Amino acid sequence: MPTAPRVDLRSDTVTTPTPEMREAMANAVVGDDVYGEDPTVNELQQTLACMTGFEAGLFMPSGSMTNQVAIAVHTRRGEEVICAEGSHIYEWELGMMATFSGVVPRFVPAPLGVPDPEQVRLAVRRSIHQSPTGLISLENTHNKAGGTVIPLEVMAQIRKVADDEGLPLHLDGARAFNAAAALDVPITEVCRPFHTVSICLSKGLGAPVGSVLVGSKQLIGQAHRYRKMMGGGMRQAGVLAAAALIALRDGPARLQDDHRRARHLAEALVNAGYDVNMASVQTNIVYATLPDAQRKVDAWAEKGVLGSALGPDAVRLVLHHQIDDEMLHRAIQVLTA
Ligand SMILES: *Cc1c(COP(=O)(O)O)cnc(C)c1O
DSSP: OOSSOOEEOSOTTOOOOOHHHHHHHHHOOOOOGGGTOOHHHHHHHHHHHHHHTOSEEEEESOHHHHHHHHHHHHOOTTOEEEEETTOHHHHTTTTHHHHTTOOEEEEEOOGGGOOOHHHHHHHOOOSTTSOOEEEEEEESSBTTTTSBOOOHHHHHHHHHHHHHHTOOEEEEETTHHHHHHHHTSOHHHHHTTOSEEEEESSSTTOOSSOEEEEEOHHHHHHHHHHHHHTTOOOSSTHHHHHHHHHHHHHHHHHHHHHHHHHHHHHHHHHHTTOBOOGGGOSSSEEEEEOSSHHHHHHHHHHTTEEOEEOSTTEEEEEOOTTOOHHHHHHHHHHHTO
8 A cells, every 4th residue: 555645647637625725615605506696606706707807707616517508698599509629618517518509519620739720710600401509618728638738819810700600609627717827817818808707716726616607697698507407506506616626726836836846747758668648738738649548547546646647548638736845756766667
């Protein structure tokens, strides 16, 4: 059995609330959020809306819910949603866009998670013989592509396509703060091109639970109804929002450290002979291609280092604020032994 605490690199969702968060949770002033009366939830929503440059925000239990509520707000049944291949809204949200909103995805190619604006334009459907396009949705950073970043110019060009076509533009910004850190710009720059943005507080920022959808007052007003339909009306959710406010205050500034450690880990893996596409290592996620991924992951787990086998020959390792340099060093020793 390992004597040191295990090093959990499966995801940036595995962080546990800090003592300061626990204290804030215990002391949170709460009310019934379905009535809009939880002051701590209201503060969180207002704080994040203000930080990202939007009028309003809506707190929900998960990023899948914020994305799917946004899709419901923007689309009508029978429409298509243009998204980058591998997008979380389709790959990892269990067909919810079809079952809840009655819409289907239209993937566009996205090398390193970045779609070509002209391909997005070509994917827009207008003919009476086709499902009309209802929404364009981007993902920044792009999880499945390796936590890769969409450059600001590309997002602006895709916004131009959306405007030309009269379409709304949503961002799955589960890791939008990682994108801002990697681009070294304020979070407002990453969010500016979009009508709605979904932001996870429980990923790299370190909150135990929750995501926020930000947008105009009007869109967020509509989002309330769909959140309730999905069962996302959480009542005294201020106990969660209290922890999320601390994540929002302290989390963004720490992300550069996660990115530095991810690069360090990737380089160590390459030096040990692993196949890692260094071009994809832009934020806090490292993918390695190797045969028999699950067996390898199981063997590492016995030595106290956890990763995820995603498919038969891919391993994903994710950095977060509860992995310090010492733990990373230990992980590298195990992974490269
Ligand atoms: C994690 C994640 C989400 C939301 O996941 P939940 O587990 O539902 O909170 C959405 N989009 C991306 C890109 C993600 O990585």
